[in-house]
Amino acid sequence: MKAWKAGGLAIVIALSGVGGTAAAGAAPGAARAPGPAQQAVAVGSGGAVASDNVQATRAGIEVLGHGGNAVDAAVAVAATLGVTDPFVAGIGGGGFLTYYDARTRQVYTIDGRETTPASAGPSLFIDPATGQPLAFPVAVTSGLSVGVPGTLMTWQQALRHWGTISLAAALRPAERVARHGFPVTDTFREQVRENAFRFDQIAPTSALFLPGGQLPAAGSVFRNPDLAATYAELGREGVADFYGGALGASVVNAVRHLPLAPGATLVPRPGLMRLSDLAAYTAPRQAPTHVTYQGLDVYGMAPPSSGGITVGESLNILSNFDLRHMTTVQALHHYLEATRLAFADRNRYIGDPSQVPVPERQLLSAGFGRQRACLINPAKAATSPVPPGDPFAGPGGCVPARPALTGQPSDGASTNNLVVADRWGDVVSYTTTIEELGGNGVVVPGRGFLLNNELTDFDFVPIQAGVPDPNLPAAGKRPRSSMAPTIVLRDGRPFLAVGSPGGASIITTVLQILLDRLDFGMTLPQAIAAPRASQRNGATTQAEPDFIALPAAPGLQALGQVFAVADTSPLNPSIIIPPTIGAANGLEFLGRGRVLAAAEPVRRGGGDAAVVSPRS
Numbered sequence: 001m002k003a004w005k006a007g008g009l010a011i012v013i014a015l016s017g018v019g020g021t022a023a024a025g026a027a028p029g030a031a032r033a034p035g036p037a038q039q040a041v042a043v044g045s046g047g048a049v050a051s052d053n054v055q056a057t058r059a060g061i062e063v064l065g066h067g068g069n070a071v072d073a074a075v076a077v078a079a080t081l082g083v084t085d086p087f088v089a090g091i092g093g094g095g096f097l098t099y100y101d102a103r104t105r106q107v108y109t110i111d112g113r114e115t116t117p118a119s120a121g122p123s124l125f126i127d128p129a130t131g132q133p134l135a136f137p138v139a140v141t142s143g144l145s146v147g148v149p150g151t152l153m154t155w156q157q158a159l160r161h162w163g164t165i166s167l168a169a170a171l172r173p174a175e176r177v178a179r180h181g182f183p184v185t186d187t188f189r190e191q192v193r194e195n196a197f198r199f200d201q202i203a204p205t206s207a208l209f210l211p212g213g214q215l216p217a218a219g220s221v222f223r224n225p226d227l228a229a230t231y232a233e234l235g236r237e238g239v240a241d242f243y244g245g246a247l248g249a250s251v252v253n254a255v256r257h258l259p260l261a262p263g264a265t266l267v268p269r270p271g272l273m274r275l276s277d278l279a280a281y282t283a284p285r286q287a288p289t290h291v292t293y294q295g296l297d298v299y300g301m302a303p304p305s306s307g308g309i310t311v312g313e314s315l316n317i318l319s320n321f322d323l324r325h326m327t328t329v330q331a332l333h334h335y336l337e338a339t340r341l342a343f344a345d346r347n348r349y350i351g352d353p354s355q356v357p358v359p360e361r362q363l364l365s366a367g368f369g370r371q372r373a374c375l376i377n378p379a380k381a382a383t384s385p386v387p388p389g390d391p392f393a394g395p396g397g398c399v400p401a402r403p404a405l406t407g408q409p410s411d412g413a414s415t416n417n418l419v420v421a422d423r424w425g426d427v428v429s430y431t432t433t434i435e436e437l438g439g440n441g442v443v444v445p446g447r448g449f450l451l452n453n454e455l456t457d458f459d460f461v462p463i464q465a466g467v468p469d470p471n472l473p474a475a476g477k478r479p480r481s482s483m484a485p486t487i488v489l490r491d492g493r494p495f496l497a498v499g500s501p502g503g504a505s506i507i508t509t510v511l512q513i514l515l516d517r518l519d520f521g522m523t524l525p526q527a528i529a530a531p532r533a534s535q536r537n538g539a540t541t542q543a544e545p546d547f548i549a550l551p552a553a554p555g556l557q558a559l560g561q562v563f564a565v566a567d568t569s570p571l572n573p574s575i576i577i578p579p580t581i582g583a584a585n586g587l588e589f590l591g592r593g594r595v596l597a598a599a600e601p602v603r604r605g606g607g608d609a610a611v612v613s614p615r616s
């Protein structure tokens with residue numbers, strides 16, 4: 001098969017909107033109407049959207065243009081991404097939504113994380129035949145990994161609390177794209193390529209994404225009539241159809257009886273989900289995390305995501321230094337050392353707060369930030385794994401309080417983040433996911449969407465014997481996430497909204513964008529494009545080739561920073577993947593109602609940014 005073409009994927013996409021017979025999959029050569037071209041940056045007023053692709057962004061602009069608010073548009077964008085970005089997110093998955101409400105001038109969040117079925121327990125990922133943990137790829141492509149999806153309930157809750165339109169209306173643009181089709185991009189085709197070895201094991205997945213046993217051709221029109229019908233059904237029946245009704249029953253059936261293709265070699269490990277698990281699902285509103293940095297208020301996602309706390313703790317650590325007046329080498333060294341320390345604390349203390357105590361207030365205290373900051377040696381990188389600190393000791397001393405955890409949790413690498421603002425000043429930053437690229441690989445038969453493998457975000461066994469692990473599987477528990485949809489206020493008004501995919505590297509990506517924008521003099525589009533490195537208390541720092549090529553890299557290496565490029569699939573090491581970190585989207589509020597929308601320009605084919613009224 002064709003190898004990935006790294007970088008430079010500047011794709012000008014023609015928008016769909018053609019009629020014709022709805023047949024699933026890609027139809028080569030079908031005519032299509034020209035549409036707006038993909039653009040990475042837009043400036044203007046009246047509302048703004050940045051997301052992973054042009055159809056999704058334009059769905060949001062359409063809703064905003066018809067008088068909808070940011071929440072209405074965010075649901076329309078997310079639902080469209082479920083069609084055009086099906087390997088990354090959709091109603092088979094979950095996510096976390098942060099929302100700034102201009103009327104109350106408060107930030108709110110919704111926890112739409114997937115949940116473990118009631119009949120599952122700590123041995124969820126232990127092979128009964130051997131007593132050993134399942135291999136990660138075996139656990140992913142199974143029914144066991146599927147958490148009760150939270151995305152639809154998140155949409156419902158967001159619309160109910162803050163929206164102005166019905167779920168049916170919010171789903172309509174997405175239904176149209178699913179029915180009429182959209183042009184297959186190089187990225188879409190690439191994402192099928194990376195999954196073909198397992199998609200061809202699952203009958204409805206290979207029928208949808210590998211029509212005739214082939215990768216969909218770039219430029220052909222891809223239609224998903226099953227998903228269009230599913231959205232239409234949800235519009236008529238409401239989310240009860242999923243959370244206990246007929247649609248939910250088809251999800252449960254697919255989880256418990258994996259629809260294998262004839263001749264499949266996959267050994268199916270069925271899941272434990274029941275309709276009662278779906279009926280019991282909730283997507284609660286909860287308070288955001290909060291820290292101040294450079295006089296700004298930074299709001300993020302609280303547990304079960306570790307995103308808000310770990311970004312916040314890192315900022316608190318870095319508040320003890322003046323990055324603006326350091327050399328680039330020293331500033332980047334401090335960035336890497338701060339996340340090295342913060343990830344030690346994340347891995348030791350953060351899990352689902354409904355089941356384990358999470359010392360959120362202590363981890364986010366300025367005193368704890370000082371305790372951790374004094375461990376940074378400007379002359380030498382620390383040796384990972386560094387031990388977690390003691391969040392109950394306040395500023396404490398410079399002595400690490402705990403033994404280091406030797407194991408490393410495993411995390412996926414794909415999802416998406418969308419950002420929306422409306423003319424009233426409301427703002428949404430929303431990260432949605434099905435975990436691995438392609439989720440668990442199972443398209444629900446007749447329904448047109450993939451299921452998540454979010455439960456593999458749990459540690460399968462304690463990452464170190466004898467040390468409590470807050471992220472072990474349990475009935476009704478939500479696995480720890482790294483998703484970090486972030487909203488930054490200046491003097492109580494929106495200043496930035498940002499978020500990214502990338503598993504645990506979401507945290508470092510969001511932090512790096514904030515530092516690039518706030519300390520290193522970059523514009524938001526520059527910060528979103530900048531080369532990345534992600535240190536997560538590992539012996540090596542994951543880095544993009546462009547980061548290793550920076551003039552500062554030799555100086556960092558001289559301080560003991562060791563960089564490694566990750567370019568193979570976590571599900572199949574023989575498959576080469578793009579060595580990129582994150583694909584962020586963000587907004588910056590320029591004052592007087594003007595907004596700069598910035599999408600990722602290159603990674604994963606680039607995203608799309610648009611405003612309702614472009615600057616003349």
Ligand code: GLU
Pocket residue numbers: 411412413414415416433434435436454457480481482483501502503504506
């Ligand atoms: N499962 C990941 C998390 O919740 C997100 C998926 C990804 O970005 O790879 O942190």
